[in-house]
Amino acid sequence: MEKKRLKKIGSETGVRCTSVRIIKRYKLDSPDCTGGKTERTTPPDRATEEMEKKRLKKIGSETGVRCKRTTPPDRATEEMEKKRLKKIGSETGVRCTSIPKIALTPVLFFNFRSVAGGANGIFTRRLDFSSFNALPKNKLNSYQIKTEDEGNHGNDDTRCFILSTLASQGRSRVHCVLCEDQLLVFDRYPLVDGTFFLSPRQHAKSCIEVKVEGRTQFLSVVCMGCLEGASGRAIRCRFCNQHWDGTSLVLGTMYSYDIFAAMPCCTERIKCNACYKPVLHPSQRLNFFSDYSHMVPCPHCRTLDTHFVKPLSFCYARLPLRSLQMWP
Numbered sequence: 001m002e003k004k005r006l007k008k009i010g011s012e013t014g015v016r017c018t019s020v021r022i023i024k025r026y027k028l029d030s031p032d033c034t035g036g037k038t039e040r041t042t043p044p045d046r047a048t049e050e051m052e053k054k055r056l057k058k059i060g061s062e063t064g065v066r067c068k069r070t071t072p073p074d075r076a077t078e079e080m081e082k083k084r085l086k087k088i089g090s091e092t093g094v095r096c097t098s099i100p101k102i103a104l105t106p107v108l109f110f111n112f113r114s115v116a117g118g119a120n121g122i123f124t125r126r127l128d129f130s131s132f133n134a135l136p137k138n139k140l141n142s143y144q145i146k147t148e149d150e151g152n153h154g155n156d157d158t159r160c161f162i163l164s165t166l167a168s169q170g171r172s173r174v175h176c177v178l179c180e181d182q183l184l185v186f187d188r189y190p191l192v193d194g195t196f197f198l199s200p201r202q203h204a205k206s207c208i209e210v211k212v213e214g215r216t217q218f219l220s221v222v223c224m225g226c227l228e229g230a231s232g233r234a235i236r237c238r239f240c241n242q243h244w245d246g247t248s249l250v251l252g253t254m255y256s257y258d259i260f261a262a263m264p265c266c267t268e269r270i271k272c273n274a275c276y277k278p279v280l281h282p283s284q285r286l287n288f289f290s291d292y293s294h295m296v297p298c299p300h301c302r303t304l305d306t307h308f309v310k311p312l313s314f315c316y317a318r319l320p321l322r323s324l325q326m327w328p
């Protein structure tokens with residue numbers, strides 16, 4: 001029953017839940033994210049070992065990740081680079097499978113052990129969950145707030161992707177695309193007091209360009225207050241007047257699609273960006289939330305575009321609507 005329920009939630013939210021726990025049970029000092037402690041199995045000769053130690057120490061001081069053993073860096077091709085990262089990952093416990101384009105040279109890692117403001121660990125260590133106290137009590141669970149890595153040993157792909165992308169830009173803070181408030185980024189889940197998402201459109205200057213599976217995307221953030229429609233932050237569709245509701249989105253993690261495009265409220269939201277005729281029949285809806293972030297050809301003018309992903313200022317107005325104030 002539990003598995004089915006989690007699967008259903010997963011398919012609806014795009015976030016896979018493996019377990020559900022009450023937040024207060026979450027231990028901040030769980031033994032993951034320690035950088036790994038893989039011991040070698042065969043003892044090499046002493047001279048080689050000494051050389052290796054020196055080299056690793058150098059790499060460690062450059063990347064902020066202490067390695068027991070690794071392979072010599074080779075940045076000739078991306079393929080080689082990927083293999084090296086995979087190997088480093090298996091030995092250090094910091095696995096980077098999604099490599100942001102910008103992070104390839106030099107390879108940047110982050111030190112999970114550092115507390116806020118360190119030279120390498122630029123991300124903040126969350127000391128408690130008090131920032132979520134504004135939420136209704138029934139939302140303080142791991143359905144609504146992502147608290148744990150997928151899998152063991154701090155190898156979570158999403159977290160690694162977000163932190164390495166931000167680290168490569170030297171950014172420990174992000175900005176909400178709606179209210180522009182500054183948000184701290186934390187080194188563990190929940191990564192932010194809001195949620196990250198990927199969009200094919202750059203909603204704000206602060207959104208970082210990334211390549212995901214060959215497609216150009218922008219790493220974007222919405223804060224908790226805007227998701228919850230807190231006073232003065234609620235937004236409505238400028239065409240049908242419907243309130244945009246982000247309360248069902250899981251906090252502290254990342255959606256791989258544009259969360260504003262995912263639930264088109266009216267015909268204006270499904271029109272072609274070139275000829276302004278509806279790309280879908282008014283009653284037609286796509287199967288998955290992520291389908292609305294993909295390139296589709298317009299059936300009328302054949303223009304290939306992410307037609308459902310519109311500029312936020314075009315779609316939304318802040319409350320109260322009577323003043324007809326455009327967002328922001």
Ligand SMILES: [Zn+2]
Nearest residue numbers: 176179223226
């Ligand atoms: Zn906001």
Ligand SMILES: [Zn+2]
Nearest residue numbers: 237240265266
């Ligand atoms: Zn609408």
Ligand SMILES: [Zn+2]
Nearest residue numbers: 272275298301
């Ligand atoms: Zn068209």
